[in-house]
Amino acid sequence: MNASSGRGPYAKTAEVRRRILEACVDAFGETGFYGATMKDIAKRAGISHTGLLHHFARKEDLLIAVLELRDERSARFLESADAIDPAKHPVEALRGMLTVIVDSELQPGIMELHCVLSGEATSPGHPAHTYFAERYRSVRRFYTDAYTALAERGELSSAADPKTLAAMTLALINGLQAQWLFDRDSVKMESAIHAFLVSAVPGLAR
Amino acid sequence: MNASSGRGPYAKTAEVRRRILEACVDAFGETGFYGATMKDIAKRAGISHTGLLHHFARKEDLLIAVLELRDERSARFLESADAIDPAKHPVEALRGMLTVIVDSELQPGIMELHCVLSGEATSPGHPAHTYFAERYRSVRRFYTDAYTALAERGELSSAADPKTLAAMTLALINGLQAQWLFDRDSVKMESAIHAFLVSAVPGLAR
DNA sequence: CCTACCGATCGGTAGG
């Protein structure tokens, strides 16, 4: 019953919080933020309704925590890859993006969470509206930096400017993921995105 | 008090139903199907809760009716345009699509409705799951027919096959609409989609 | 973290 053993109250709290946030991914992914209920999330996590309230006092706190957890994992991936600076390593940045897409098919629950919440959050009153607005802006900047670097090297074949290409890239990924969730057999995400990238950056075909 | 006067019970029913479905577009667009309430929809439509239930006995009936109304309007547009047969008039079909995109910016409520509901409906248990699965499939077939016809004429410059191009086109439209709803100034839907179409079908630049 | 609750509101139905 001490910290070094991996047991004790702190270890237990971390474990319970992990189970709760996993339950949130499923619950929010299935019915969205408005459709999910605290009592259902508690049941999925194997604790009582009030036990859940001990860890997260409000429903919004669950939403914030689950989105922050996703961000931390994404950030950790980007740090481990060479894709951290798209202006210096644009090809690696775009290739890293493709890796993430392929990987995301192994975690359909996460994809559904993002798809359902981002749709719900288009309304300005949604608690995650600002989160998604900033996330989209940030991802577009990432791609804009990569495409700008490639344009300066003369490796961009597309007629569209880097900013438009960035919005197109994000739109393509999100749109294909939505289609894939409805029909996993007839939508080939990786090849579609690869076709788009190669048409814009011929050097990526190598 | 006869049919030709535009008054009478039937005219009143049609008018009330129209107001109800307008309220549904707003309510479902803001909080999705699960988040919307019958009493809020009734209030928006200016009738009582039970008055609403007289016209639509269940919440799901409201969802079905509002989606069918959208389909009828889309069908009416396609009939009025030359885009009805993408295999015979592929260029007109793709140009007609661009017109719809431009027009959709004038109806952000409809765009939000589609965006929120399609995200929510990714879960198999959602009452509109099958609707969106079939709608996506149908739209992809429309584009596939257009791109296939262009490929046979040798007017397709893209390396991607018609089926993949169709999925990409739908993904681009849906993805850009989602981004536009979060940031209407920095996302140029029409120019982005036009850039994509021209890169795939050079003949469209004319 | 549980049992025991609250003010309110949910989707749907009663009689008139």
Next chain:
DNA sequence: CCTACCGATCGGTAGG
């Protein structure tokens, strides 16, 4: 027998 609703309330469940 039809329509277009109403005020009140049902048994359950919401977030807290």
